Amino acid sequence: MKFTVTILGSGAAKPTGERLSSAHVLNVHEHFFLIDCGEGAQISMMKHGIPIQKIDHIFISHLHGDHYFGLIGLLNTMHLLSRKNELHLYCFPELEKIISLQLTTSETQLTFKLKFHFLNNKKSEMIMENKYVSVISFPLKHRIPTCGFRFTEKKRSRNIKREFVLQHKIPVEWFPRILSGEDFIDEHGFIHKNEDIVRIQSVSRSYAYCSDTAFDETIIPAVKDVSMLYHEASFSDEHESVASQKFHSTSRQAAMIAMKANAGTLIIGHFSARYKNAGILTSQAKEIFENTIEAFDGLTVEVDS
């Protein structure tokens, strides 16, 4: 089953010709989740084959423009495409006012319902759950209220125990019945309870998004053992004090969080426009955490467990 992330924008506050501002799309079993929505995100989605109308949940980390300026355009396009499905928006409250003012001004009555869910930047909270995924928000340390998000796939694999299969002759039509939870009645009329013959394993994969944030070890419990961690890495070692002043991180600090949290993979991005080439940021991160991927616009990565 699919679990991928596509980076639509790997740049920071000032977009460049090469890097748009922040926007990530998660594809969890063909359900699409948008995390942040910088300017141009919808155009980038069109280029990278993301089905806009299949996005039902949008998560906006904070209200610096490079994380949401593309949202109103995306909503407008969904409207023009006559979207009917409800859209869930997880954000800080001021965004509702901003969107509402823009819609009122253009006399637009959306064709779909927009449901707001407000974030709490004081503590970690479960903010969404369905049968495929659960999402937790947690506070980040930035200049204005900001949350990170952790997406955890809900997947439990059911297999008939190997030793049972070897010992019993199971008619082929019984396999789906057993896997769907039925007890098995053998040729002698003996009932084998489902829980005795089926093994249930949890194989959930997870993705955490931490942007924007200063270096902050208090987030480690929230991202502990995550399969893939995206952590902003706006600056190199050389600009560590600038990073600290602006409540951003260096790539080395991102790597330290990945290491301490025992993440599987680290993706770094949100690179300041001052770096024409992010190679230096990646190499500094890799000194701490080898399994680091440098984000670029259009990158799609499989999230492994």
Place this chain on the structure above:
Amino acid sequence: MKFTVTILGSGAAKPTGERLSSAHVLNVHEHFFLIDCGEGAQISMMKHGIPIQKIDHIFISHLHGDHYFGLIGLLNTMHLLSRKNELHLYCFPELEKIISLQLTTSETQLTFKLKFHFLNNKKSEMIMENKYVSVISFPLKHRIPTCGFRFTEKKRSRNIKREFVLQHKIPVEWFPRILSGEDFIDEHGFIHKNEDIVRIQSVSRSYAYCSDTAFDETIIPAVKDVSMLYHEASFSDEHESVASQKFHSTSRQAAMIAMKANAGTLIIGHFSARYKNAGILTSQAKEIFENTIEAFDGLTVEVDS
């Protein structure tokens, strides 16, 4: 002296991978004027070499999102680049509220002054004038208050009359003095009044922007004899009734305005996303007005007198 227009976005309300929403940049003697600012305009400017910080005047025709959703991102980038020069914004009043709310939410205090000039959609008005250009706004017929703009270059060429040059021996150092307005004193001490020996010719070029609008002949006086007319052409003949319902124009209607106004050249754009290829719109316009140019993103055209 330069007078060009660059089309940054030739699409309509729904941007596509090929066509961004509306944004035009006029370069009048290296002074840059931005007309409308759809999403992604700043990124398009970077790609097409438009010097963002040299834009001192921005004109927003109306408050449908495809004409202004890129503005807040552009202002943010100007701010991040530490712009100091005052920026003039010509628009309808609600835009001030929208920008103000977004800046307040992100706790951004711009590094430059933003001066608003509100448009009047009841009558034509001179809204800007400097020594290079004058700008007139005029009402368009759209679903919400909308204005078109006409930019007229102020250029008066001064030449010493050819017959005077042939009759008199003018020392070379006198040429710039005469051209700057001085009377000429000849070798006999005779004073030749400047106005008798200099010919002043007006060679002004002009550009008019009409988007969005239904077909409306009342705009003809405002765009009469314009060197270059940009007129929206959202639809083809086939969708004329849709155009009318939505207060948009067909390309044939755009051409009729160009013809009746005696425009030099017509540019058509704001093509509905339903047309993968705008060729049909261009050929229908050319049946009425041969000198028609089909807009595309990145097109730069010289405005001729």
